[in-house]
Amino acid sequence: xxxxTQSPGTLSLSPGERATLSCRASQSVSTSYLAWxxxxxxxxxxxxxxxxxxRAIGIPDRFSGxxxxxxxxxxxxxxxxxxxxxxxxxxxxxxxxxxFGPGTKVDIK
Amino acid sequence: ExxxxxxxxxxxxxGGSLRLSCAASGFPFNTYSMNWVRQAPGKGLxxxxxxGRGGNIxxxxxxxxxxxxxxxxxxxxxxxxxxxxxxxxxxxxxxxxRQDTVGAxxxxxxxxxxxxxx
Numbered sequence: 001x002x003x004x005t006q007s008p009g010t011l012s013l014s015p016g017e018r019a020t021l022s023c024r025a026s027q028s029v030s031t032s033y034l035a036w037x038x039x040x041x042x043x044x045x046x047x048x049x050x051x052x053x054x055r056a057i058g059i060p061d062r063f064s065g066x067x068x069x070x071x072x073x074x075x076x077x078x079x080x081x082x083x084x085x086x087x088x089x090x091x092x093x094x095x096x097x098x099x100f101g102p103g104t105k106v107d108i109k
Numbered sequence: 110e111x112x113x114x115x116x117x118x119x120x121x122x123x124g125g126s127l128r129l130s131c132a133a134s135g136f137p138f139n140t141y142s143m144n145w146v147r148q149a150p151g152k153g154l155x156x157x158x159x160x161g162r163g164g165n166i167x168x169x170x171x172x173x174x175x176x177x178x179x180x181x182x183x184x185x186x187x188x189x190x191x192x193x194x195x196x197x198x199x200x201x202x203x204x205x206x207r208q209d210t211v212g213a214x215x216x217x218x219x220x221x222x223x224x225x226x227x
Binding site for chain 2: 032033035037039044045046047050051056088090091092093096097098099100101102103
């Protein structure tokens with residue numbers, strides 16, 4: 001079973017600062033099959049990044065993804081007020097078919 | 110507009126059954142694999158089930174295997190989740206989500222709440 005671990009659990013930052021979120025897999029994940037999502041309170045998740053580093057349609061370029069194998073990173077270059085939310089990573093193709101990380105909450109310092 | 114709209118949630122007693130539906134619009138439904146994902150109150154996301162474009166490839170999370178059945182009707186642009194033997198642990202918001210070509214879930218519905226309680 002592929003388990004995804006995200007760190008930190010909570011990241012307290014100010015608008016304009018850089019956010020670096022980590023996602024680590026218990027087994028190697030195909031780079032093509034690693035995604036990141038943003039979820040705000042009371043809303044459905046929104047796809048940010050697929051294929052580990054490709055921004056989804058309409059996602060601002062301050063969001064970027066990188067990594068391979070078992071270590072992946074989501075970076076928000078300069079936090080905007082609307083970026084304070086919970087972020088999940090997700091893998092596809094392992095066992096079980098899809099797993100999500102527990103999430104990183106980015107809140108206002 | 111590309112859209113997924115879930116329905117069918119509600120309050121059900123432990124051991125009961127419920128059928129969720131997801132209506133798709135704005136895209137060729139029969140060309141996409143689909144998934145159900147749930148989120149218990151205050152918790153993270155849990156994948157529930159996957160169905161391929163034609164409906165003949167299906168996967169379930171171990172937590173629901175044998176109790177839930179996923180299906181789709183491409184003629185009606187609809188996805189379904191039949192849930193049996195519901196327990197407290199099944200209380201969650203249930204989302205349907207479209208899957209893209211690299212396994213990411215690119216379109217999500219607004220979710221439907223299922224509460225299992227006596």
